[in-house]
Amino acid sequence: MFFGDFDGIFSSNECLSVSICMYFRQNDAPKVRKGKSMTIACVGITVLDRVFRVSQLPTTGGKFVAKDYFEVGGGPAATAAVAISKLGTPVEFIGRVGSDDVAQTMLREFTSYGVGHSHVKQFENAASSFSAILVDDAGERMIINYQSAQLSRDPEWLKKISFEQFQSVLCDVRWIPGAKYALEQAKSLGIPSVLDADITPEDITELVELADHVAFSEPGLAKFSQVDDPLEGLRIAQTKTNGKVYVTVGSKGCYWLENGELCHQPGFKVDVVDTTGAGDVFHGAFALAVADKMDARAAVTFSSAVAALKCTKLGGREGVPDRSTAEAFIKANT
Numbered sequence: 001m002f003f004g005d006f007d008g009i010f011s012s013n014e015c016l017s018v019s020i021c022m023y024f025r026q027n028d029a030p031k032v033r034k035g036k037s038m039t040i041a042c043v044g045i046t047v048l049d050r051v052f053r054v055s056q057l058p059t060t061g062g063k064f065v066a067k068d069y070f071e072v073g074g075g076p077a078a079t080a081a082v083a084i085s086k087l088g089t090p091v092e093f094i095g096r097v098g099s100d101d102v103a104q105t106m107l108r109e110f111t112s113y114g115v116g117h118s119h120v121k122q123f124e125n126a127a128s129s130f131s132a133i134l135v136d137d138a139g140e141r142m143i144i145n146y147q148s149a150q151l152s153r154d155p156e157w158l159k160k161i162s163f164e165q166f167q168s169v170l171c172d173v174r175w176i177p178g179a180k181y182a183l184e185q186a187k188s189l190g191i192p193s194v195l196d197a198d199i200t201p202e203d204i205t206e207l208v209e210l211a212d213h214v215a216f217s218e219p220g221l222a223k224f225s226q227v228d229d230p231l232e233g234l235r236i237a238q239t240k241t242n243g244k245v246y247v248t249v250g251s252k253g254c255y256w257l258e259n260g261e262l263c264h265q266p267g268f269k270v271d272v273v274d275t276t277g278a279g280d281v282f283h284g285a286f287a288l289a290v291a292d293k294m295d296a297r298a299a300v301t302f303s304s305a306v307a308a309l310k311c312t313k314l315g316g317r318e319g320v321p322d323r324s325t326a327e328a329f330i331k332a333n334t
Helices: 018-023 076-086 101-113 156-160 176-189 205-210 218-225 230-238 278-291 296-310 323-332
Strands: 040-044 047-053 068-074 091-097 116-122 130-135 141-146 168-171 193-197 213-217 244-248 254-258 261-265
Touching: 040 076, 040 176, 040 278, 047 101, 068 076, 068 101, 076 091, 076 101, 076 168, 076 193, 076 278, 091 101, 091 176, 101 116, 156 176, 168 176, 168 278, 176 193, 176 205, 193 205, 193 218, 193 278, 213 218, 213 230, 213 278, 218 230, 218 244, 230 244, 230 254, 244 296, 254 296, 261 296, 278 296, 296 323
Parallel strands: 040 091, 040 168, 047 130, 091 116, 168 193, 193 213, 213 244
Antiparallel strands: 047 068, 130 141, 244 254, 254 261
């Protein structure tokens, strides 16, 4: 059974394909440069996740009782930043918060994970973003997100940030003006960029055009391409950008185009506890791999392994492995 829809990077009963086994020469895991010389920027939203554990996700209206409850930071770019830090690479989160206790909770969590947040903009009299998340016994989840209209979308303040300090830039699609500015800066400076192209009601065409690597969720690609077949959608998306395009498709793993050729990486087998944040962790690991100049297959394999391991623990961040654990997992499964 596959766990996690848009994450689409691992399965619980699917054997690894020989293509993974053929990837590593002499059974070596991909290496990432270590040290403070490499810093990654994650631009987008930070959210406080209010997580309720239930036996099954509701299918009708009514009253339900949670078996457990906890709060943890979330948001695509924010969780990606935590993943990068836990993997041992310096990272800066760039985004917006309100002037409430939720903001302070999220910033304290960034500090606890070693994520830099000196470029977080706080807006007075605004509420920070938060989500209500239901997680069932199979690890599937339902997310309802709220973003205050008082969190200004104007990216003007980003001009105070020197993007030349970063070795890669990751953007989510929850703050389009900010993502556009950051991707423009990356392109002008020759810094590789990654777009977490999840589903959004907004038009992301400009972002897709700007990014060097566009990693779609399956629903995100369906909306962008206006076709249900992800492989057809991938080819349509490629006509909109000179960058590389990827899509995660459930138990089938990840597909991408390499010089017009369709490539595939199957998922890893894990015992899933919670898929929350798996896609975000995948993108964080991918941005790290891109900064380290891994090729596409190496980057996808590494990111898939990190995200799969995340899903073996409850919450969107607690299960993110360190570098040595991820490497050991890859070696053990190839």
